[in-house]
Every structure is written in structure tokens, then in C-alpha cells.
Amino acid sequence: MNILITGGCGFIGQNLIKKLLEQNHNIVVFDNKSLDIKNKNINFIVGNFENIDDYSYIFNNIDIVYHLISTTTPNNDRHKIEYDIRTNLIPTIKLLNICVDKKVKKIIFASSGGSIYGDSSNKHTEKDFPQPYYAYSINKLAIEHYMESFYKFENLDYTILRISNPYGKNHINKKQGFINVLIDKLKNDETVEIYGDGNIERDYIYIDDVIDALVLSIKHTKTKIFNISTGTSYTMNNIVDIVQKITNLRPKVKYLPKRNFDIQKNCLNNTLAKKELNWIPKYSLEEGIKKLLKD
Amino acid sequence: MNILITGGCGFIGQNLIKKLLEQNHNIVVFDNKSLDIKNKNINFIVGNFENIDDYSYIFNNIDIVYHLISTTTPNNDRHKIEYDIRTNLIPTIKLLNICVDKKVKKIIFASSGGSIYGDSSNKHTEKDFPQPYYAYSINKLAIEHYMESFYKFENLDYTILRISNPYGKNHINKKQGFINVLIDKLKNDETVEIYGDGNIERDYIYIDDVIDALVLSIKHTKTKIFNISTGTSYTMNNIVDIVQKITNLRPKVKYLPKRNFDIQKNCLNNTLAKKELNWIPKYSLEEGIKKLLKD
Numbered sequence A, B: 001m002n003i004l005i006t007g008g009c010g011f012i013g014q015n016l017i018k019k020l021l022e023q024n025h026n027i028v029v030f031d032n033k034s035l036d037i038k039n040k041n042i043n044f045i046v047g048n049f050e051n052i053d054d055y056s057y058i059f060n061n062i063d064i065v066y067h068l069i070s071t072t073t074p075n076n077d078r079h080k081i082e083y084d085i086r087t088n089l090i091p092t093i094k095l096l097n098i099c100v101d102k103k104v105k106k107i108i109f110a111s112s113g114g115s116i117y118g119d120s121s122n123k124h125t126e127k128d129f130p131q132p133y134y135a136y137s138i139n140k141l142a143i144e145h146y147m148e149s150f151y152k153f154e155n156l157d158y159t160i161l162r163i164s165n166p167y168g169k170n171h172i173n174k175k176q177g178f179i180n181v182l183i184d185k186l187k188n189d190e191t192v193e194i195y196g197d198g199n200i201e202r203d204y205i206y207i208d209d210v211i212d213a214l215v216l217s218i219k220h221t222k223t224k225i226f227n228i229s230t231g232t233s234y235t236m237n238n239i240v241d242i243v244q245k246i247t248n249l250r251p252k253v254k255y256l257p258k259r260n261f262d263i264q265k266n267c268l269n270n271t272l273a274k275k276e277l278n279w280i281p282k283y284s285l286e287e288g289i290k291k292l293l294k295d
Helices: A011-022 A049-059 A078-101 A135-154 A178-187 A207-216 A236-247 A271-276 A285-294 B011-022 B049-059 B078-101 B135-154 B178-187 B207-216 B236-247 B271-276 B285-294
Strands: A002-006 A026-031 A042-046 A064-067 A106-112 A157-163 A165-167 A191-195 A204-206 A225-228 A252-256 B002-006 B026-031 B042-046 B064-067 B106-112 B157-163 B165-167 B191-195 B204-206 B225-228 B252-256
Touching: A002 A011, A002 A049, A011 A026, A011 A207, A026 A049, A049 A078, A064 A078, A078 A106, A078 A135, A078 B078, A078 B135, A106 A135, A135 A157, A135 B078, A135 B135, A157 A207, A165 A178, A165 A207, A165 A285, A178 A191, A178 A236, A178 A285, A204 A207, A204 A285, A207 A225, A225 A271, A236 A285, B002 B011, B002 B049, B011 B026, B011 B207, B026 B049, B049 B078, B064 B078, B078 B106, B078 B135, B106 B135, B135 B157, B157 B207, B165 B178, B165 B207, B165 B285, B178 B191, B178 B236, B178 B285, B204 B207, B204 B285, B207 B225, B225 B271, B236 B285
Parallel strands: A002 A026, A002 A064, A026 A042, A064 A106, A106 A157, A157 A225, A165 A204, A191 A252, B002 B026, B002 B064, B026 B042, B064 B106, B106 B157, B157 B225, B165 B204, B191 B252
Antiparallel strands: none
């Protein structure tokens, strides 16, 4: 198949590219940089996502679009909201219009399982009421709604994966993704910073399991939204202990004041993806961390 | 109090101004036009909402902001979505930032009870899952989420009124609002156009009842979102019959093909507003139509 990936040079994108090339797909990557990959089946188009309508020609004959670009990370700076809308939401509308014009069969979107539901002590299912409360997740939810709208009125098929907290190799953002940051710091004998008392709970998922779900989404057409998660949450302090147990090294931790936009607990029910996508997550947290340490 | 109204020259705005002047409030209206009202307590500032940050000085000493501006009406034109985001959503973020900077006490937003919930055979309560599926209502919901975010992180108080389908005097859009259009056409002996078979159901509410809810929202601080509706829905054909009964004139109707973005039925539960806002809607559909015919 001919597959276009927006944001293909990011964490998820790099891992997805590897898998899709193994399966002999033809890939076009649109990002603001490129990767040093020697393979005749991949082309990198370097550009600014805000100008995606200048690049509509790269969507000719594309079957599937993976939309992975995100120009922001979770924060609560009210002065960055407009930037978020201008650089994520509006270009995504342009992208959806191009997909319709170019008769793309399907768009697959990496949404935020980690923030879209808001806080909760229960495991969220896809039927739960999303309660995003900062720009990052408000925008992700708006994009989800627009995808539904384009499906309803323009017949553009879509799958949304609400991915919890992915970790694993090629995690390029050195400040985000607690497990990756912790292991980087440990390897460099540096101190990791934790906001709050370390009891924030997250549903961490190994990147290979995320990639499996993204690939399975190519052919699935029925249900539109899936949680992609392990269904088990761990505190940051749990993670520190588990890494110590595996490595026999004690990570150095500095506790900082709690951030007011961090959700206390996030854990997602993954039953629907297992049942309908035939997705089988393979890695427990310990196995994932061991794999990451070897990578 | 010092009250600023965005979009004060529109249908809801004109009716709200009249009520607030009766109550001796000081009013600033921001809109792209002005009204011919002679009263020392009102000032009109004419400008483009997209440039609202150039007008932050008009928010000095403002206690309450009514946000009534909307640059679009429901449609399903995918090429208008970007315009909707640029002219409604982004300027609203600017507005929220100005409200924080200028220490406005509260913002009151006219949201869309008529489209935000999506289709349903039951009466929606405020706890129901919003399912907006075209740009107009996706944007309204995103604005609701941003208001919650500004309340949570910046302590900007807000009330959202999800208003069903208002009708009544000063309805300036001659194409929108079925009851007003029908009566205008009847008065001019013209034919009214109905998309579909006339069995689309709506929860029509008389404007004076909407204004009462908007005014009551100034002082209410607890619950944030209220449906403002009658709780009773009527088909367009019902409306034609009721108008005939009241006027003894048969409206001329032309039925056109159904539009794919029209929701089949919309009816909202108004129990919460009655209980917590102490709001008492006064007009039945017949009484409202009779009042409109006299106005």
C-alpha cells in the first residue's frame, strides 16, 4: 500500500516506519526534518505542517494517512493555546480536506488516551465522557470530532487510537515520557525530576504494542475509536522501584512541586481493541523496561 | 454593573441590551456594527472580532462579559471550517485571555443547545455526552472546554447556556430560525421553504425566556452549564399548523430535499436551570408565537 505519515520522524513515527518497511509498504513521510534511512520504498518530504496545503501533490495515490504530527506537549500556558490551534488544529482541517480531494481511503490518528478523559479513579472505556481540560487534549478531542464529521459527510474512513503513555526506543523528546527520561538519566548518572510526590499513576505502554495497533488499524473499518493501553497503572515511584529491581541501580530522584495540570490517575480499559482490532499487547511493564534497556 | 457584550447587535444581543438597560447596568457592546440607541449607559465599539486583542482597553473595569458573537451558522461545508476556527475559536481564546488580564469576574457564553448534543430521541440533560458533528457545534464545544480550562487554571468564572432554538423579536438573520422566517414570509405573502418532509423536531424557546436566563446567570456561580429550552419539541409541520390556527392564514410551504446535516430531533431537559438558576420559562409555543405576531 501507499502510506503517508505526518510527523513520521517522531517517537511513534520512527517505530511505525520500521514496521511498515518490513511489510514492504511504500511510505511518504511529511515532517519538518528527515531521517537517515536508506530504502527505496521511503521518501521524506520536509516542510511546515501549517503549509500542508502546499504539499497536496504528495497525497496522489496515497491509500492510508497516519496523522502523528503534534506541535505541542501538555501544558497549561494560556498564551500557547492560540499557537496550538494555529499549528495543530487548522493544519489538520487542511489535511482532512486534502484527504477528501485526493480520495485517501483512510486516516489513522494518534490521539491522547493519557489526557482526553480527564482525571478518574476508574478505567476509562471509549464510551466514557471525554473531559479534556487543557489545550493539548481539547484540541485532540476537537480533531476527533472533525474526523467523525468528515466521515459522516465526506465518507473519509478513520480510526482513532487513544494511546495511553507510550515508552520505548527512539523516544526523541528528552523531557517527556517518564520511563524514557528515567532510564536516560540513570544511564548518564543524572537525577530525574518528579513533579509532586511521585504518586501520579499512568498506564504506560511499550511502543511495539502501540505500533501493532496502528498497523492493525489499516484494515479495520467498523469501530472508530480505540483505547490503546495495558489497562494497568503504575505510580512514578513504582517505576523507580521496578527500574531499580531490574538494573540493581538506584535512580536519583528530585521531587519538585506538583504541577496543577497533571492528572492524578489515568488508566484505560483496552477490551474493545483486543476484541475488535484483534490486538494482543505483548509487553508487561517489566518486560517493556527490560527491552528498552537492551535497545 | 459594568457589562460588555460581544455580538450585542445580533438577535439575542439586542434583546439582552434592552433588559440590561432597564436594570440600569452600564453596557459596552463590541460588534462589527452598532445600533441606534440613545442612552447614556451604553457605548458601541465597532470592530472585527478577530482583532479583539487590539480592543483590550474596552475591558477596563468590566465585571461581566456576555460572549454572544458567532460568525457562522450550522452548515456542512468543509471549506468553511478553517474560517470558523479563525473567526470564532481563536478570537474567543484571545477574549478569554483578555478577561483574565483585565480581571473580569465572569464570562457568560451562549452555546448551542440545538446542535451540541447531536441527534436523539430522548431529552438531553447537561450530563449527556455531547456529540457535535459539524464545525459549528464542534467549535462551540471546544469553546466550552476552554472556558472550563480558564476557570480551572485562571479562576475565570463562567456560565454556559446551551440555548435550544430561540425565536422572537429582533431576529435579524432572515434565513435562520424557522418560526421567525415563517411569520416573515406569511406577513409578506411569500412561500417558506422547508428542507425535508417537515417532520424535523425542535425545542423552540421564546427570546424573553432566554434573556431571563442570561440575566440570572450574572449572579449564579455554582453549576456551570445549563440547558435553556422549553423541554417540549414540535415539528416544522406542527408550527405551520399552530401559526394557521392563531392567524387564520395558511402559510405557503415548499418542501425541498432534506439536508444531510440537519439533526432529526432535538429536545432538551431544562430541569437543572429551573432548579439552580431559579429560572421560570414563561411562554408556551402558542403564547410566544402570539407575542411575536404583536411585536
